[in-house]
Amino acid sequence: MAQKTPKTQVSDPSSSHANDLHARKREKHEINAQKRTPHEEPSRVEGTLDLMSSLKTAFPGAIDPAMHNGAGHDDNEGSSVYIEPELLHPICTHLKNIVGLSHCAMLTAIENKDGLELIVILDSHAIANRMELRVRLPNNAAAVKSISDLWPGANWLEREAWEMFGIEFHGHPSLEHLLLAENFNSNPLRDSFIPPDHFTSPDPSTSPDSFSPLESFNSNPLPDTFTSLSSISPNGAKNRAKESAMAIDNQASRKATGTDKRKTQWQDLGPAGRCAGGPWDLQVMTEGDCITDARIEVGYLHTGMEWLAQKKNYTQLTPFTDRISPSSSMLWSHCYVLAVEKLLGAEVPSRAEHLRALASELQRIASHLGWLGSFVRDLGNVTVLMWSLREREFILDLLEALSGARFNNNFIRIGGVLKDMPSSLGEQIFKVTNRLENALDDFEKTLEGSSIFRSRTMDVGYLTGAQAMELGVSGSNLRASGIGMDIRSHAPYSIYEDLDFVCAIEREGDCFARYRVRMEEMRTSIYLIRQILDKLPDGDTWLKAPLRPETGSVYTTVEGARGECGIFLTSDGSEKPARLKVRSPSLSNLFAAPSILRGYRLEDVSAIVDSLDICISEVDR
Numbered sequence: 001m002a003q004k005t006p007k008t009q010v011s012d013p014s015s016s017h018a019n020d021l022h023a024r025k026r027e028k029h030e031i032n033a034q035k036r037t038p039h040e041e042p043s044r045v046e047g048t049l050d051l052m053s054s055l056k057t058a059f060p061g062a063i064d065p066a067m068h069n070g071a072g073h074d075d076n077e078g079s080s081v082y083i084e085p086e087l088l089h090p091i092c093t094h095l096k097n098i099v100g101l102s103h104c105a106m107l108t109a110i111e112n113k114d115g116l117e118l119i120v121i122l123d124s125h126a127i128a129n130r131m132e133l134r135v136r137l138p139n140n141a142a143a144v145k146s147i148s149d150l151w152p153g154a155n156w157l158e159r160e161a162w163e164m165f166g167i168e169f170h171g172h173p174s175l176e177h178l179l180l181a182e183n184f185n186s187n188p189l190r191d192s193f194i195p196p197d198h199f200t201s202p203d204p205s206t207s208p209d210s211f212s213p214l215e216s217f218n219s220n221p222l223p224d225t226f227t228s229l230s231s232i233s234p235n236g237a238k239n240r241a242k243e244s245a246m247a248i249d250n251q252a253s254r255k256a257t258g259t260d261k262r263k264t265q266w267q268d269l270g271p272a273g274r275c276a277g278g279p280w281d282l283q284v285m286t287e288g289d290c291i292t293d294a295r296i297e298v299g300y301l302h303t304g305m306e307w308l309a310q311k312k313n314y315t316q317l318t319p320f321t322d323r324i325s326p327s328s329s330m331l332w333s334h335c336y337v338l339a340v341e342k343l344l345g346a347e348v349p350s351r352a353e354h355l356r357a358l359a360s361e362l363q364r365i366a367s368h369l370g371w372l373g374s375f376v377r378d379l380g381n382v383t384v385l386m387w388s389l390r391e392r393e394f395i396l397d398l399l400e401a402l403s404g405a406r407f408n409n410n411f412i413r414i415g416g417v418l419k420d421m422p423s424s425l426g427e428q429i430f431k432v433t434n435r436l437e438n439a440l441d442d443f444e445k446t447l448e449g450s451s452i453f454r455s456r457t458m459d460v461g462y463l464t465g466a467q468a469m470e471l472g473v474s475g476s477n478l479r480a481s482g483i484g485m486d487i488r489s490h491a492p493y494s495i496y497e498d499l500d501f502v503c504a505i506e507r508e509g510d511c512f513a514r515y516r517v518r519m520e521e522m523r524t525s526i527y528l529i530r531q532i533l534d535k536l537p538d539g540d541t542w543l544k545a546p547l548r549p550e551t552g553s554v555y556t557t558v559e560g561a562r563g564e565c566g567i568f569l570t571s572d573g574s575e576k577p578a579r580l581k582v583r584s585p586s587l588s589n590l591f592a593a594p595s596i597l598r599g600y601r602l603e604d605v606s607a608i609v610d611s612l613d614i615c616i617s618e619v620d621r
Contacts, residue, residue, distance in 0.1 A: 051079045051099060051131050058094050062087055080132040088120070088135055089145040095122055095131060096150050102126070102469050104147070106555060107157035108581040109165040110570050111191055115139045118167060119568070120147070121555050125469055125483055128491040132555070143168035153472025156591050164189040164306075179299040179620060188307055263288060269605060278616035280590075282609070289602045294594035298587075301620040309580035314340050314547050315414060317580070321567075322408050324582060325615045327370055330356075330363035330399070331560045333412040338493060339556040339569040340414050343549035351539040352416035353495045358532045359402055359411050360494075360558070361525040362429075365436070366395040367561035368518045371613045375515065376447065378606040379456050384443055391439050394432045401425050416542030426533050433526045440522060447515075457512040461596050461608035464509055471595065472588035475563025477612055480517045481509035487559040494558075499531050511611040518613075548575055555583075562586050562613050586618035 055063045064082040083091055095101040106121035118135040135144060146169040148155045158169045159178040166187040169175055177184065186193050269282040279300035285293035305320050312320070321336040322329040334356055341348060348356075373388035396406050401422055403411035411418045447453045463473070465481040478485060486503035488496040504520030506513035553570040566583025589612050596608055 051095075051129065052081070054099055055081065055091065055094070058098070059083075059087065059091060079130075080134065082134045082136065085135050085137060085144045088118075088133065089147060089150075091133065092120070092122070092147045092150055099131075100124055100126060101129070101131060104151035104154045104157070104472060105130070105557070105564065106566055106568055106581065106583050107147075107154055107161060108568055108579075109137075109161050109167060109189075110553075110579040111139075111165070111189070112572075112578075116142050116165060116167065118142075118144060118161070119553075121568070125485045130555075137167065142166060143170060145170050146172040148172055151472065152470050153588050153591060156587060163187065166190065177299070179302045181299075188304070264292065267602075278614070280616050280619070282593075282605075284597065284602070284605065286602060291597050291600055291602065291605070294597040296590060296593060298590070298616070298619050301616055303617070303621060305621045306580055306582060309577055311576070313575045314549075314577065317577070318413060319408075319410060322410050323617070324584075324621060325560075325562075325586075325618045326408050327367045327615060328363060328561045328565075328618075329407075329409045330359045330403075330412060331367075331558060331565055333410070334360050334494070335556055335558040335560070335565045335567050336569075337412055337414050338558065339554050339567040340549070341545065342554045342556060343552060343569060343571050344414075344545050344547075346415060346543065346545040348416055349540040349543055350495075350537050351420075352541045352543075354532050354536050355402075355417050355421055355541060356412050357494050357496065357499075358421075358429075358529060358536075359399070359409075359417075361529050361532070362395055362398055362402075363409070364561045365522050365525050366392055366399065368522050369395065371518065371561075371610075372443070372515075375607075375610045375613075376453070378610050379453060381447065381450070381453060384446055387439065387443065391436055394435065398425065398429055398432060401428070413542065414547070415545040416540070420541045421536075426536075429529060429533065433529060437523070437526060440519060444519060454512070456604070456607050457510065457515060457611070458508075459510055460600065460604050461511040461514075461611055462509050463592065463596050467595065468509075468592070471592040473563070473592050474585050474588065475560065476504075476517045476521060477514055477563065477589055477592075479504060480506045480513040482507040487557050487564060491557065493556075495532070498535070499528055501528055501531075511607045514611040514613075548573065553579075557583070560585055562615060562618065563589060582618075582621050584618040584621060586613075586615045590614050590619055 052063070052065065062083060065080070101122040102125045103123040104120070105123040106119070109116055109118050111117075114136070116137040116139060118137055120133040120135075122131045122133070123129070137144070142165070144167070146154075146158055148158060148169075149171065155173065156178055158167075158172055159175060161167050162169060162172075162175055163177050163180050163184070164187055176182065180188070264285060264287045266283050266285050269284060281295075281297040281300070283295045283297075284291045303323075305324070308320065309317055318333060318336065321332045324332045369388045369392040373385045373392070376384040376388070399409050399411075400406045402425070403409040403418060463477070463481050465478075465483045467473075468478050468481045468483060473481075474485070482505065484503055484505045487493070488499075489501070489503060501524050504517045504524060506516050549571045551571055551573045553568065555566060555568045557564050557566045559565075563585025564583065565585060568579070568581040568583065569577055570579035572578040593609060593612060593614075596612075597605065600608065
């Protein structure tokens with residue numbers, strides 16, 4: 001973790017007492033952390049493994065190299081192969097246990113004239129190495145063995161591929177709908193999918209006097225896909241209601257017979273609850289006030305962006321990617337345009353790349369400040385909430401000066417950026433970042449000097465490094481568990497290879513560690529912004545590029561505010577993408593929440609869930 005300048009000790013007795021309490025608490029916290037099982041950090045391997053040779057040796061005659069643009073990395077960093085369906089699980093086992101690919105980065109599918117292709121992209125937390133596995137599957141009997149036993153984080157990825165493409169995953173623990181209604185029987189991303197009639201309402205302008213929305217709805221009854229309005233419910237809600245009723249009945253029976261006096265029941269904390277922080281459903285099983293199990297359901301905000309992406313050309317998609325996460329617009333735009341430019345083979349002017357990195361780091365700070373305000377609000381600290389929102393407004397001023405918008409910023413474009421930076425903006429950025437540095441010190445002094453904040457975040461929501469890697473956790477949440485993977489340094493993109501910085505790492509793996517990492521990341525972003533401004537070259541900010549890429553696929557990642565932002569993009573040679581798949585860090589981070597919640601108390605739910613920094617629009621897409 002980057003070293004900080006020691007703070008000047010204040011002479012106020014009350015402040016000194018708070019600092020002493022904080023020092024004692026931190027010392028106790030570090031002792032407790034040392035008693036825990038050490039984090040299983042990935043071993044660092046020098047150089048790049050020859051993945052293709054390893055697979056050919058272990059599976060002779062079964063590996064068919066894919067002749068296309070690969071997995072989105074340079075030739076010495078990525079490999080892509082076609083394999084038979086029955087070899088998917090054995091090869092994944094080999095790549096995880098022998099080669100050391102510890103991260104299931106992406107699992108999706110595409111449909112072409114020959115049938116379906118299941119695509120699994122594996123990565124390593126230790127070195128910049130990536131493998132793309134492609135499995136050809138027939139349209140009418142697409143099935144493979146689940147790899148969720150190797151990477152539990154693949155659970156939701158397989159559920160999404162099942163509901164969107166109809167691919168069966170044998171051995172999956174709970175293959176049910178993730179984003180769609182539980183009785184939605186079609187596969188929306190298949191070419192054979194036809195939207196139900198009621199999705200298209202009649203045009204009122206054709207018969208303004210006779211048009212009635214209610215009559216129109218009654219004249220177009222719901223198709224078989226939606227059997228009845230009363231049956232449309234969150235995924236599995238009915239089954240959970242029955243289970244909850246049975247649990248209560250069993251509890252009453254045990255209590256009446258004197259065999260068990262425990263009180264266990266399911267409790268809803270969403271989607272309207274404060275703990276959820278958005279339209280997703282969180283249910284916890286409690287025994288007293290201790291959480292013994294937790295369930296999460298998403299899909300309330302599903303926008304169908306990946307389906308819409310196949311109807312728009314590459315330029316028209318930039319506003320869609322801006323809205324994957326409104327608080328990370330620049331970061332998602334950066335990821336998308338890098339993918340398109342890699343397909344096109346386009347080189348972006350150096351000044352434009354610097355401005356992209358500048359905008360991305362400003363967006364990261366704005367996102368972290370918004371998270372900090374939400375986090376401390378639910379812990380009862382309104383003062384820091386107001387302070388963080390105040391500082392965030394200054395950052396939004398800078399983003400507005402760059403993009404012309406205060407929200408859903410659209411600045412990064414294919415081939416460069418929208419426009420050049422105003423001449424006076426550099427000086428303004430220096431003033432705002434200097435102010436923010438002082439404000440961060442005030443935030444830390446107020447929060448870390450508060451016994452309430454420390455007691456509600458330290459030793460709460462513990463997540464080991466090994467668990468985080470298997471669950472697919474990335475970003476600040478992963479680095480707070482001792483795994484120092486930051487894509488900006490792990491697999492540099494844009495101009496980050498030329499910038500000097502050290503990613504923030506904490507080892508405790510609790511809510512307090514996740515808070516500390518994000519505070520240090522804001523300081524790191526300030527340091528990067530100053531380097532970018534010092535190195536900002538002259539020149540063009542946009543280069544016209546052809547918008548009809550050759551046939552191929554790429555997978556591009558950037559370090560987002562919440563973790564690994566990924567775009568898998570497939571071109572069939574036309575002006576529209578054949579497939580666009582979004583790898584959401586919030587999806588994987590949210591999947592890890594039940595594992596973290598178990599064993600803690602109801603009062604800890606807000607702190608644990610908020611510390612993960614979930615954006616539900618990233619999850620549902």
